[in-house]
Amino acid sequence: MASARKNLMIDERYRLERKIGSGGMADVWLAEDTELDRKVAIKILHESFAEDQEFVERFRREAQAAAGLQHPNVVGIFDRGEFRDTYFIAMEYVDGPQLKELVKGGMGVQDAIDFTRQILNAARFAHRKGIIHRDLKPQNVLIDDEGRARVADFGIARSDRSDITATGSVMGTAQYLSPEQAQGKDTTARSDIYSIGVILYEALTGQVPFDGDSAVAVALKQVNDVPRHPSSINSDVPPALDAVVMRALAKDPERRFNDADAFLKALDAAEKAPDTPRRQDTAVFAAVGPEGEASDAGYLDEEEREEGEEEEARRRRRRWIALALAVMAVAVMAVAGLVAFLVTRSNPDQVEVPDVLGQQVGVATEVLQNRGFDVDTTYSASAAPENQVIEQDPIPSNRGGSDIDEGSTIVLAVSSGPGITEVPDVQGLNEADATKRLEEQGFKVKPSFQFSSDVPNGRAVGTQPASGARIQSGSTVKLLISRGSNQAEVPSVVGLQTEQAIDALDAAGLGSNVVQRDDDAPAGEVVDQAPSAGRSVKKNSTVTIFVSTGAISVPGVVGQPRKQAVSALKQAGFSVAIEEDTSAPASKTGIVVDQFPPGGSRGQRGDTVTIVVGDAPPVP
Ligand SMILES: Nc1ncnc2c1ncn2[C@@H]1O[C@H](COP(=O)(O)OP(=O)(O)O)[C@@H](O)[C@H]1O
Numbered sequence: 001m002a003s004a005r006k007n008l009m010i011d012e013r014y015r016l017e018r019k020i021g022s023g024g025m026a027d028v029w030l031a032e033d034t035e036l037d038r039k040v041a042i043k044i045l046h047e048s049f050a051e052d053q054e055f056v057e058r059f060r061r062e063a064q065a066a067a068g069l070q071h072p073n074v075v076g077i078f079d080r081g082e083f084r085d086t087y088f089i090a091m092e093y094v095d096g097p098q099l100k101e102l103v104k105g106g107m108g109v110q111d112a113i114d115f116t117r118q119i120l121n122a123a124r125f126a127h128r129k130g131i132i133h134r135d136l137k138p139q140n141v142l143i144d145d146e147g148r149a150r151v152a153d154f155g156i157a158r159s160d161r162s163d164i165t166a167t168g169s170v171m172g173t174a175q176y177l178s179p180e181q182a183q184g185k186d187t188t189a190r191s192d193i194y195s196i197g198v199i200l201y202e203a204l205t206g207q208v209p210f211d212g213d214s215a216v217a218v219a220l221k222q223v224n225d226v227p228r229h230p231s232s233i234n235s236d237v238p239p240a241l242d243a244v245v246m247r248a249l250a251k252d253p254e255r256r257f258n259d260a261d262a263f264l265k266a267l268d269a270a271e272k273a274p275d276t277p278r279r280q281d282t283a284v285f286a287a288v289g290p291e292g293e294a295s296d297a298g299y300l301d302e303e304e305r306e307e308g309e310e311e312e313a314r315r316r317r318r319r320w321i322a323l324a325l326a327v328m329a330v331a332v333m334a335v336a337g338l339v340a341f342l343v344t345r346s347n348p349d350q351v352e353v354p355d356v357l358g359q360q361v362g363v364a365t366e367v368l369q370n371r372g373f374d375v376d377t378t379y380s381a382s383a384a385p386e387n388q389v390i391e392q393d394p395i396p397s398n399r400g401g402s403d404i405d406e407g408s409t410i411v412l413a414v415s416s417g418p419g420i421t422e423v424p425d426v427q428g429l430n431e432a433d434a435t436k437r438l439e440e441q442g443f444k445v446k447p448s449f450q451f452s453s454d455v456p457n458g459r460a461v462g463t464q465p466a467s468g469a470r471i472q473s474g475s476t477v478k479l480l481i482s483r484g485s486n487q488a489e490v491p492s493v494v495g496l497q498t499e500q501a502i503d504a505l506d507a508a509g510l511g512s513n514v515v516q517r518d519d520d521a522p523a524g525e526v527v528d529q530a531p532s533a534g535r536s537v538k539k540n541s542t543v544t545i546f547v548s549t550g551a552i553s554v555p556g557v558v559g560q561p562r563k564q565a566v567s568a569l570k571q572a573g574f575s576v577a578i579e580e581d582t583s584a585p586a587s588k589t590g591i592v593v594d595q596f597p598p599g600g601s602r603g604q605r606g607d608t609v610t611i612v613v614g615d616a617p618p619v620p
């Protein structure tokens with residue numbers, strides 16, 4: 001990937017920031033989605049894979065399918081496209097460690113169960129849509145900042161080539177590979193169940209069931225070797241949980257859990273009764289000692305076998321019955337074998353689940369009803385053509401689902417077409433959640449920012465068209481995001497110094513306009529403001545502040561008796577200096593005859609006003 005580098009724009013939209021990882025097929029970059037102003041992870045397929053036409057086709061097709069997966073435990077795919085000579089996928093960026101970091105030293109039993117549950121929830125969700133992961137491993141489980149497990153790379157084609165190359169990352173893959181995948185056989189949903197079993201095993205014990213010097217050596221063990229019981233490595237693992245892990249790791253897909261749901265139920269049961277393994281879970285590995293060797297004695301537990309098992313099991317059973325009869329062995333044993341045989345036979349009404357995914361609902365319903373199933377349908381808008389079946393529960397047998405009772409109900413989710421969908425109400429959600437909700441309804445989203453006085457910054461104000469409008473799914477909805485309020489409350493700045501007042505207004509998002517005013521307050525002090533404090537005004541508008549010049553008027557005291565004049569000047573804020581005028585007429589003795597500065601002029605508080613007082617010498 002010589003051509004990818006920092007700051008490179010992909011599709012005129014994603015700016016590469018830094019490489020976060022590299023796997024067998026691709027490099028992963030952290031990038032900025034310049035259109036939506038958010039971080040994304042961009043996975044760029046190695047160029048060498050891009051030359052393989054068939055592979056590329058699969059990669060594109062499967063990314064398309066996976067793009068529809070919206071689930072809290074799945075890393076969502078946003079976009080995909082061509083980049084230079086290769087291809088890329090844009091997906092949610094998960095800013096957290098891989099589960100691999102956490103399982104390295106093993107984790108507590110409770111944590112191991114909790115994470116496994118989340119992975120199973122993701123798998124159950126995807127499997128029901130017919131999407132198989134094929135490469136579940138702790139490297140593909142990322143932990144987000146809320147501690148939630150998010151499964152990445154769902155349904156993304158993985159190259160078969162990567163299994164053979166003996167690089168580290170690929171070795172990692174072989175350790176989680178189901179026996180059927182290791183042998184190049186068909187991959188089903190149950191292959192994912194096996195891989196999840198390996199993840200649970202590693203989470204409980206800190207080590208994978210099978211390790212080796214090469215991917216091939218590990219793959220061979222997946223097919224042939226029996227793993228040690230987890231409890232033999234970590235004694236905290238209770239017997240019921242032991243059995244659950246071992247069942248998930250059954251070599252024969254038919255002996256594993258039917259589906260993710262059954263695995264989840266088994267975990268529930270193991271938590272409720274940790275010391276009492278369920279029979280159906282122990283049956284599979286009854287023959288295995290804790291250290292991993294098979295022991296013949298195990299096959300005596302014939303009554304513990306689960307119904308609906310494969311040919312091989314039945315063969316053994318018959319052999320045992322024959323043997324029992326032939327040698328007239330202990331009656332108990334014969335009875336046990338017989339019981340198991342009868343239990344199996346008395347339940348002949350298990351049938352395959354037909355695959356109607358992608359079919360017209362009418363045809364699908366007919367097919368299912370003809371085979372004796374009840375059918376329930378739910379409709380939702382989707383990019384798929386109208387009336388096409390987009391989900392099926394339980395999963396079809398050919399996609400890894402197991403046989404079910406004849407006459408059971410099959411639930412079909414049907415596309416109501418790219419037709420009319422109601423715009424959902426997203427007001428108050430953050431941008432990411434609002435975008436997600438709209439995209440879930442099949443809309444394209446174009447964010448747009450505006451002020452709002454009642455919606456906090458960063459939250460959705462609403463949409464255009466507004467919620468409740470019924471429009472074509474697939475069309476673009478404008479998502480209005482609040483930039484916060486455009487109103488500011490005017491703070492009180494009276495009594496502050498000019499600079500402080502300007503700063504306070506600035507902090508409130510307001511400008512200031514300074515007007516000088518004569519006032520007896522000290523110079524530079526704000527004596528009034530307009531608009532007044534507490535008023536709500538537009539952000540960035542201007543508040544006029546009146547600043548005292550500190551100038552005061554000199555009272556006119558000429559003609560006043562000296563005492564009165566001094567007190568008038570002092571009261572006005574001036575100091576007084578007195579001069580005597582001996583040339584003044586006697587009638588002016590004790591009276592102010594002049595002053596400087598004159599009455600009415602402006603001065604500063606504390607300035608000195610000089611008065612001249614008559615002081616005629618006494619007539620001799
Ligand atoms: N959506 C994502 N968000 C954050 N990091 C990711 C994301 N997808 C992948 N990565 C990181 O990039 C690395 C390489 O991914 P990938 O090519 O899928 O290889 P692998 O899954 O085999 O490790 C991963 O190990 C992971 O650390």
Ligand SMILES: [Mg+2]
Pocket residue numbers: 023139140152153
């Ligand atoms: Mg990956």
